[in-house]
Amino acid sequence: MDSPSALDPPAEAAGPSAPLLVECVGLRKTFGGVVALNDADFNAIAGEVHALVGENGAGKSTLIKAIGGRIRPDAGTIRIKGQAQALGAPEDGHALGIRTVFQELTLLGGMTVAENLLIGREPRGRLGFIHRRRMGEEAEALLARMGIEHIDPLALVEETSLAERQIVEIVRAINNRPDILLLDEPTSSLVEREVNWLYGQIEELRKRDTCIIFTSHRWHEIRNVADRITVFRAGRHVGTFEDIDESEAITLMTGKRVSTLYPAVPPLPARDAALEAKGLRGGRLNGVDLTLHKGEILGVGGLAGHGHRELFFSLFGAERTSGGEILVGGKPVRLASPRQATRRGIDIALVPEDRKTEGLFLGMSIRNNMTLSVLGRISSAGVLNFGAERRVAEEMARRLGVRMQGLRHPVGSLSGGNQQKVLIGRWLLMEPRILLLYDITRGVDVATKHELYELVSRLAGQGHSILLYSSDAEELAHLPHRVLVMREGRIARELAGPDMTAESIVSAAVRDTAQS
């Protein structure tokens, strides 16, 4: 234990009474020069839900991968059901009754949901060949048994949404009746209702004496389902607790005190409209009206598939609209492409949720990634000025507090939160007046979340106008000035002041306004 004594950690949980199902002793794993696990211990028992918390890069995912057999630790012992195991491949884990739902989904996009669900255990006909029709029926029955009716088993996985894929992945893991179920950020792409579905499934598994180990960055979720909570920091086990509150946990995770997660909302200057949408239509959008003021943080919430993605991409010119108007600074503009949206005088920037596919070039350096938006400005006569490039990137990295080994290192070597900062940095270099932030804290650890919140709040204070979508209702309740809740392609409700709570946002998203 290396937690500073001045921080008085809460009392650690007593040793478990049931026999240990998973026992890790002195695990060590390095990737290149980075130590992911450093003499890490961990244990879990049958019938418990065990949360693993820590910052990104604390070693949670590495531990999960080691237990699941996806990676082999450099040193240390893993005992499963009392037996020391050398797990070198996922099959080894499967054979011991271990199933994992990975953070980076492992579904096969060009194959159907049914094929993915039943891979390796397909129903066979009389001659031993896979029976395709029965496979569809079995998948349908399996989904129905677990209360999922909205996913078509014969759809290709690539046709389904991120949340649906996550659900399919979870269903597949549970269907294999594991003794040990590992969930690495299972809720990062799920909305409230689907998260509740997952709680229900976890409850069922707990009754069957399954050991469930999961990681999450959403504290209320951890509080709701976990029996025990283990905190990791810098590849080490810091402590395991039955009861610990959020600020204590954050203190242990970061090694420093964080008073509150959400910064104070900056005061709103004069109500000048920066960005307006009037009757915006197209795709899922069904007449959206909104006004974003100068210096305002305007939250957008709602269930997945109700049009926020289309709204953000339309406002960025990345999605075509079929009707309505967009006004910037009171003047109507036509945004047919992101190029037009980022043009001087309009100055709109979008930070997307899926930074890996929609923004960053993971193999390229932090510097190159950051300065991509301003290459023109740091070139003379078409030739890139490397000195200017480095200065610009250095300054932005410092301003955003990017934790890195150096600007030359590839973005892929950074933790998720820091990758997100690089992407935000790229757009900030353009000095945009309007920032569209689309679920930027998804899958980001709590300490980095805190930093991102402070950044957003600071940017608004400096006069940037921010439209912020989040799948986390808590975040929407605390960070913005106002929140718009979308349903069926339109703004269903506007919440402000004391009405702006996570509960009211969720209920406005699911229920008809007349009833709420």
Added chain:
Amino acid sequence: MPQPKRKAAWIRLVEQNAGLVLSAVLLVIAIVLYCAIYYAAQGRLPGGFELTTTVNNTMPLVFAGAAQAIVVITGGIDLSVGGVIDLTNALAALYLGDSPLSMVLCTIGVIAVGGACGLLNGLLVAYGRLQPILVTLATLAIFQGLAIRVLPAPGGSVPEAYTAILANFEAPYSLVFIVVLLVVWALVRRTSIGVGIYAIGNDDLAAKSSGVKNLRSRVTAYVLSGMLAAVAGLFLVANATSGDPTTGNGYTLRSIVAVVLGGISLFGGRGTPISAVIGAFVSTMIVNILFFAQIDPLYQSFFEGVFLVVAVLLTAIISRLMRRRAVA
């Protein structure tokens, strides 16, 4: 949770087999065009003789295309298809005897040699973790060299009975072999290996975490490819009635053309070898059209290239439109 309307079965079928549907449409267009040009040139519509020669001329490419398609679906590419055809073509011309027993044994032997060539590719790619394009580029040269060693100059002979079976001049009996190919593929698709071939083409790592036997699936794909290329070599030798150790060279690129015309993604994991069969016929029809349009043979490859670009563009545009509709 909300239950959105499900798509009608036939719409889903069309959407999920867009490549197959598009290649079929392409084939219909090519046939109509061919008939029109033939009519303009000859004053009558093409008949049974034209059908038979077209089928017989296309059979080698049908199997070469299917061979290529299986490897492409795993996310790889097989440049050695032409080399395997050279080698098997030469072997068949040398060893085929007149007795039925000799023909059966020789056929089996030649297909086994094709399988062995594929096995070599597969082992190098799967266990050696080498790039398919490099491995098969090297083995292409090796197989071509072996072919020359086996049959230094064009020659050898093919028993008439053998030609009558594989490339009958009376009627397009060889269509039966396409049916056999389709049935065999439908069965392979319904095995763990068949699932594995698609799975590794989609995402190697994800396939592994799903418990797929990656190495075995990949090696099997290359073996199947080698065997199908050997069959292509047999059809070629039967059609020509004698052997030529360099006649297969063009088939590497032509097999890729058949795959592309079949709308199979070169990124892997999607599509079916059936559409490569259709792609093979489209490719033959293009040559036929050029012939009857009385294009100077010197410019033939120029126009073939132009047709190919137009066809590929058309396929890309239509599938993009379909995707946009599917999203909306």
